[in-house]
Amino acid sequence: MTNTTTPKLGLTKAVPGTAQAISRLTHFNNNWDILEALLDDVDEKSSLSTFSPTAVAGFTVGNGSLIGRNMKLGSLAIVKVEFLAGSTSTFSGVFEIGSFPNAAVAQLGGVHMIGGIAYTEHVSTGSTHIGSLRANNTATGVYVVVPAGRISNIVPFAWVNPDVFKFIAIYECAP
């Protein structure tokens, strides 16, 4: 509720049809609208939205796929992203992924706070790596950070078709 000063009905009895009663009803309905908007964000009728993350640097998607889903609950944004390399994908440096919906607003020390849990797999060998995310210090894109460092064309393995990374991220957005 953004309006915390007048969210409640009065405790005294209101005469039906009077301005007093109507005023209370208005407050009540306003609160229901706010609550309903929040609940709609997570209601089963509202499935995750689709968005298109972008390959900002380090790789091109080619005939592979880079897909995203997102949801927003008030000021809490959650996104999940998956990249599947294709035969015409190219790799040239540190991967940076961007274009998240509901932009992250929390900056601490000038750095956008976007964290999450990531996974990469070199399919031909079955080699898997866990990781996290961290925003580019000077931009809103994110790096995927595994124990060997930021994933790139050679980290944590030499990327080829059909290798994969996927992650889920949580961050503050505008409510």
Next chain:
Amino acid sequence: MSKQSDLLKMRLTESFDPISLVADYNDMWDRLDTIFGPINQAWVSYTPVLQAAVNPTLGAGSVAAGKRLKIGSLVICYNYFQFGTGLNVGSGAYKINGPFNRDITGPPSIGIVVYRDDSANAYVFGTSIAYSAAAGSRNLYRSDASVGSGGPGFAWANLDSIQEMTFYQVEEVSI
């Protein structure tokens, strides 16, 4: 607005006493405000603390900042530390404290950490684990070692940083 109708119907058939009905609604809004109010607003800023057996001092121009979202008894938070000039790394394993004391009755909570070596522009993946009876603090790790005054594979220096994202159940539930 089916939920509103259901609620009204439920209350009216339970006991049609206008005064107690209004009191019930007030109680309900208090609870909803407590839970949903923070979700619909910007996250709250606070100052986390980096601790060790001998506490580090971050130095001039350093950053120690946090933002958190509290939903009922669940807190989601980002903690960010950036060293400045004239830093003193202290001594021993590092712990992050804040924003709330954690419920320590259950299993430990785990967070995600990314360390950054500014001079090398290198990133190190890690975790934070709160398993001790020290309710508010979380120990820091990288993939194969504890992280403390010796650094996460590099020596702490000006502009190096620690970003933690975690969520856990707070110690006291007030609703």
